[in-house]
Amino acid sequence: MKPGASPAELAAGAVAAVRAGRPLLVRDFTEWRAVARELLGARVAPASVTWGAPGEDLFSGAPASIAAAHNGGDLLSAATQADEQEPINGTTPRPHIPRSLMEMLQTAACYRDHDRWAFLYRVIWRWQQGEHDVQSPADADGQRLNSMVKAVRREVHDMHAYIRFRERPIEAGAPHFVAWFEPAHDVLPQVAEHFVARMGKVSWMIATPDASVLWDGATLHQTGPLMSSAADLIDAGEALWLTYYRSIFNPARLNTQVMNSHIPSRFWKNLPEGALVPSLVSQAGLGARRIGQVEAVGRRSGRTIPIEAEQAQPERQQPSKLDECRRCDLWEHATQAVGGEGPKSAKIMIVGEQPGDQEDLAGQPFVGPAGKLLDRVFEQAGVDRKGVYITNAVKHFKWEPRGKRRLHKTPAQKEIEACHYWLEKEIATRKPKVIVAMGATALKSVLQTGSVTLKDKLGHPVRHGDSWVVTIYHPSYVLRVPDESAKHEAFSVMVKGLKLAQELLDRLDVPEPPSAS
Amino acid sequence: MELNDKLEILADAAKYDASCASSGAPKRGSEGKDGLGATTGMGICHSYTPDGRCVSLLKILLTNFCIYDCQYCINRRTSNVPRARFAVDEVVKLTQDFYLRNYIDGLFLSSGIIQSADYTMEQLVAVARQLREVHQFRGYIHLKTIPDADPLLIQEAGRWADRLSVNIELPTHDSVTRLAPEKSVHTIKLAMGSIRRKLDEKAEEPKAPNFAPAGQSTQMIVGADASDDHTILNTAETLYGSYKLKRVYYSAFSPIPQSPGSVPLAPPPLLREHRLYQADFLLRGYGFTAGELMPQTGNLALDVDPKLAWALANREHFPMDLNRVDASLIPRIPGIGLRNAKRLVELRRLRRIRWEDLSRLRCSLKKLAPFVVTADYKPAQGATSSDLLRKHMADAPQQMNLWPELQAA
Numbered sequence: 035m036k037p038g039a040s041p042a043e044l045a046a047g048a049v050a051a052v053r054a055g056r057p058l059l060v061r062d063f064t065e066w067r068a069v070a071r072e073l074l075g076a077r078v079a080p081a082s083v084t085w086g087a088p089g090e091d092l093f094s095g096a097p098a099s100i101a102a103a104h105n106g107g108d109l110l111s112a113a114t115q116a117d118e119q120e121p122i123n124g125t126t127p128r129p130h131i132p133r134s135l136m137e138m139l140q141t142a143a144c145y146r147d148h149d150r151w152a153f154l155y156r157v158i159w160r161w162q163q164g165e166h167d168v169q170s171p172a173d174a175d176g177q178r179l180n181s182m183v184k185a186v187r188r189e190v191h192d193m194h195a196y197i198r199f200r201e202r203p204i205e206a207g208a209p210h211f212v213a214w215f216e217p218a219h220d221v222l223p224q225v226a227e228h229f230v231a232r233m234g235k236v237s238w239m240i241a242t243p244d245a246s247v248l249w250d251g252a253t254l255h256q257t258g259p260l261m262s263s264a265a266d267l268i269d270a271g272e273a274l275w276l277t278y279y280r281s282i283f284n285p286a287r288l289n290t291q292v293m294n295s296h297i298p299s300r301f302w303k304n305l306p307e308g309a310l311v312p313s314l315v316s317q318a319g320l321g322a323r324r325i326g327q328v329e330a331v332g333r334r335s336g337r338t339i340p341i342e343a344e345q346a347q348p349e350r351q352q353p354s355k356l357d358e359c360r361r362c363d364l365w366e367h368a369t370q371a372v373g374g375e376g377p378k379s380a381k382i383m384i385v386g387e388q389p390g391d392q393e394d395l396a397g398q399p400f401v402g403p404a405g406k407l408l409d410r411v412f413e414q415a416g417v418d419r420k421g422v423y424i425t426n427a428v429k430h431f432k433w434e435p436r437g438k439r440r441l442h443k444t445p446a447q448k449e450i451e452a453c454h455y456w457l458e459k460e461i462a463t464r465k466p467k468v469i470v471a472m473g474a475t476a477l478k479s480v481l482q483t484g485s486v487t488l489k490d491k492l493g494h495p496v497r498h499g500d501s502w503v504v505t506i507y508h509p510s511y512v513l514r515v516p517d518e519s520a521k522h523e524a525f526s527v528m529v530k531g532l533k534l535a536q537e538l539l540d541r542l543d544v545p546e547p548p549s550a551s
Numbered sequence: 552m553e554l555n556d557k558l559e560i561l562a563d564a565a566k567y568d569a570s571c572a573s574s575g576a577p578k579r580g581s582e583g584k585d586g587l588g589a590t591t592g593m594g595i596c597h598s599y600t601p602d603g604r605c606v607s608l609l610k611i612l613l614t615n616f617c618i619y620d621c622q623y624c625i626n627r628r629t630s631n632v633p634r635a636r637f638a639v640d641e642v643v644k645l646t647q648d649f650y651l652r653n654y655i656d657g658l659f660l661s662s663g664i665i666q667s668a669d670y671t672m673e674q675l676v677a678v679a680r681q682l683r684e685v686h687q688f689r690g691y692i693h694l695k696t697i698p699d700a701d702p703l704l705i706q707e708a709g710r711w712a713d714r715l716s717v718n719i720e721l722p723t724h725d726s727v728t729r730l731a732p733e734k735s736v737h738t739i740k741l742a743m744g745s746i747r748r749k750l751d752e753k754a755e756e757p758k759a760p761n762f763a764p765a766g767q768s769t770q771m772i773v774g775a776d777a778s779d780d781h782t783i784l785n786t787a788e789t790l791y792g793s794y795k796l797k798r799v800y801y802s803a804f805s806p807i808p809q810s811p812g813s814v815p816l817a818p819p820p821l822l823r824e825h826r827l828y829q830a831d832f833l834l835r836g837y838g839f840t841a842g843e844l845m846p847q848t849g850n851l852a853l854d855v856d857p858k859l860a861w862a863l864a865n866r867e868h869f870p871m872d873l874n875r876v877d878a879s880l881i882p883r884i885p886g887i888g889l890r891n892a893k894r895l896v897e898l899r900r901l902r903r904i905r906w907e908d909l910s911r912l913r914c915s916l917k918k919l920a921p922f923v924v925t926a927d928y929k930p931a932q933g934a935t936s937s938d939l940l941r942k943h944m945a946d947a948p949q950q951m952n953l954w955p956e957l958q959a960a
Contacts, residue, residue, distance in 0.1 A: 166901060167898070167901055167902065170898050170901070171894065171912055172894070172907075172912055173911075174911075177911050194595055195595050195596060195597050195598075196597070197653050198652060198653055199651060199652045200652070201651070201652070211652070213653070228589075229653075230582050231580035231581060231582050231589040232581065232587075232589040232653075233587065234581035234582070234584055234585065234587050234588070234687075235583070235584070236587070236651060252583070269652075271648045271649070271651075273555070274555060274645065274649075275649060275652065277558050277559050277562070278558055278562050278611075278649075278654075279598065279606070280559075281559050281560075281563040281566065282565065282600060282610060283566065283601055283602055284567065284600075284604075284805060285602070286602075286805045286806065287602040287604075287821060288601055288602055289603035289821065290603070291603065293599040293600065293601050293603050296596065296599045296603075297599050305598065307598055314600070314601050315601045318601065330563075331559060331560055331563040331633060334633035335633060336630070336631035336633055336634075337634045338628060338629050338630060338631050339616060339617065339628035339629075339634075341618050341628055343620070343732070343733075345618070346733050349667075350668075350738055351738075353737050357737065366724070366789075367789045369740045369741065369743075369744045370737070370740065370744075394793070395744040395745075395747060395793075397741075433792070435788050435789075435791070435792045435840060435841075437838065438791055438795060438835075440792045440793060
């Protein structure tokens with residue numbers, strides 16, 4: 035097959051070549067794909083195809099490299115052009131290869147292996163025969179395919195990670211940064227894209243033994259080998275890097291096994307910090323490990339900061355007394371205690387159950403979904419929320435983990451009792467005329483009895499001490515009811531209850547006792 | 552002081568920080584743009600130091616002067632260490648220079664507390680702002696947040712940074728009060744809460760200005776106080792649930808020169824830290840709860856990994872038939888990770904799973920043998936006691952080292 039043939043031309047002659055017993059010479063994935071499609075269409079079995087690669091061509095004296103085979107041509111643009119120009123041949127049936135398999139094949143094609151094209155053809159042949167487990171690592175071929183993909187991806191990753199650019203002096207002109215790398219597989223084109231995105235308009239070059247890529251700040255150029263080893267440049271940035279590498283290492287945690295498992299030994303020789311490793315390891319073994327600090331810093335004269343402890347304490351908002359509450363264990367998993375909110379002169383006090391997820395973060399009662407619903411209740415009842423005092427029977431959020439969320443958990447009787455101390459204080463200082471208890475927890479806490487049920491008291495206000503107690507549903511209940519009509523019903527019970535509270539207040543209409551301030 | 556000397560001191564001072572991840576940022580690139588930097592969503596480790604930790608970010612302190620006196624910290628005010636302070640410009644330049652040479656994916660900036668929490672936070676924010684606004688830097692930025700700082704400053708930090716972190720420091724309130732007298736769990740939690748609220752707001756309003764797209768994380772020091780792993784995992788679970796943290800980092804306490812009497816002289820075994828990371832991963836990725844992994848007080852087993860320990864303690868769930876069991880339970884089998892679990896589920900749609908498949912998938916056969924049933928394999932039911940299995944599968948015990956100081960690694 036003559037060099038320089040387009041993938042389409044290659045493909046057109048493929049079947050004839052196989053029948054004549056000639057090896058098929060493909061140079062990259064695009065060519066292979068065109069040829070393989072043709073062969074599949076003609077139902078040519080893998081066993082009857084001989085695949086060759088330019089580098090393995092016994093009769094050509096060319097070096098074993100893809101780039102050389104291309105005579106310094108533009109690899110990337112050739113590949114993309116070929117992609118676009120691919121002819122759609124109406125006579126051969128199009129094989130149905132899923133995208134995921136195609137991507138795997140394309141990646142595996144970068145794996146340097148003498149029989150890569152033959153292997154890939156066997157895979158695609160088997161798929162076409164209906165053996166779809168050929169893609170799974172649990173299949174023998176699939177296992178090899180997957181491990182090729184993995185090795186290539188790993189090489190791409192390692193090249194992203196372990197390339198080191200050195201800066202060239204400004205007067206030397208572009209490229210300003212040069213790197214040398216010896217990849218184990220043909221991954222340079224993919225890697226180049228990564229650095230195009232990373233470096234902006236800065237010019238750079240990556241040289242490998244087989245090929246080079248050059249970015250001039252606007253365009254990517256692909257060429258054959260330009261260097262045969264790393265550039266010998268003195269770069270001030272590299273000296274700083276070595277300092278950083280030495281200093282960030284914590285000798286107290288010496289663990290070379292993990293380090294070596296992450297960076298295979300072949301990379302170390304091209305990493306500037308590689309030369310430091312043996313001495314760091316031996317220093318760590320000889321005592322630096324014990325004091326946990328490298329010599330360089332340990333030798334310097336130290337300095338304590340002369341400042342009084344009181345001065346060091348920042349002026350932070352001290353937690354309120356309620357925040358320091360340890361009467362039960364709920365404080366431990368909550369962010370903060372959530373107290374009541376509302377004007378001092380409020381005559382209606384609304385008592386909920388406990389703060390929820392949002393309230394716990396905000397430190398205010400009823401700011402979450404339940405709070406939003408409560409706002410609507412207020413609106414419908416014609417009562418101004420700003421004029422009432424809103425609080426909860428329990429002041430810390432009780433929850434249990436459900437995945438990564440906090441799931442509300444009903445407080446236990448002993449927690450309600452422990453927290454009643456604070457509710458009682460609130461009632462004693464505010465002296466509300468009407469207390470609206472929302473839900474069973476609030477009702478039990480306000481009336482101080484565990485035996486009372488919500489049902490008994492709904493719509494039946496009771497006297498308790500100096501106040502009337504009106505019972506309504508908790509807004510969370512309304513949110514939870516699945517049935518739309520029941521939800522509506524529960525909502526209207528809440529509105530009715532709040533209206534009743536307001537009426538009671540209006541009806542009481544007795545002058546303030548002189549003692550109350 | 553020369554830049555090199557400052558770097559030496561301020562990198563050294565930052566080496567006790569465990570977190571160095573650069574993942575989770577939205578995709579950004581600089582092709583054809585002024586400025587520098589790209590993020591792919593997946594962090595890249597650019598190097599590893601002999602302590603086995605990766606170098607992914609330029610991890611430094613802005614200054615190691617500190618007015619706080621946290622007992623476990625080398626930079627506490629009563630510590631006799633050389634001190635240094637970077638100027639904002641110096642950190643900005645250093646980040647860009649390292650980035651251009653492909654040493655790092657970005658910056659992780661923390662600081663000792665100088666003058667006041669607000670002043671310190673302002674300086675940290677200034678570095679990030681300058682990198683982003685003046686130099687169009689699109690690499691990764693992680694800022695350590697000073698919990699006492701003004702919430703408005705934390706908000707601004709979130710505008711420039713990919714990730715924010717507030718350190719919980721120690722697993723219990725009591726330990727923080729005792730060992731970090733100027734810090735307060737109350738303000739730490741409030742800071743975390745305020746970050747979560749901003750993250751929630753941003754999630755609801757995608758057009759709002761950027762806010763820490765890679766979320767928030769925290770760090771807990773292990774082995775500086777007497778807290779056991781049960782407490783530590785419960786604290787972690789609380790933090791994950793309450794503040795939607797991306798990660799909790801566990802940092803085994805490193806004894807420091809002239810350490811105060813309030814902290815131990817010896818470090819905890821690094822294996823303990825490793826087990827905590829394993830358990831943490833089970834919490835985040837596998838749907839385990841802290842209560843399942845550590846039903847009682849005490850520490851995680853050192854001889855077997857937490858998943859195997861759980862399986863040995865819960866034999867009634869096993870053996871699981873890989874061809875029948877609910878897909879969500881497969882990752883609970885020792886020796887089968889999340890990825891292989893997914894592959895097995897895909898495979899069993901095509902055909903029955905056989906023992907050889909597990910071998911090809913490189914599952915740990917020794918670990919899973921007593922716990923699975925396949926089309927052609929069934930373990931002898933109840934033949935082996937959990938104790939015996941544990942002895943069989945535990946990591947090989949190591950000879951105690953009598954003179955660790957003398958042993959070069």
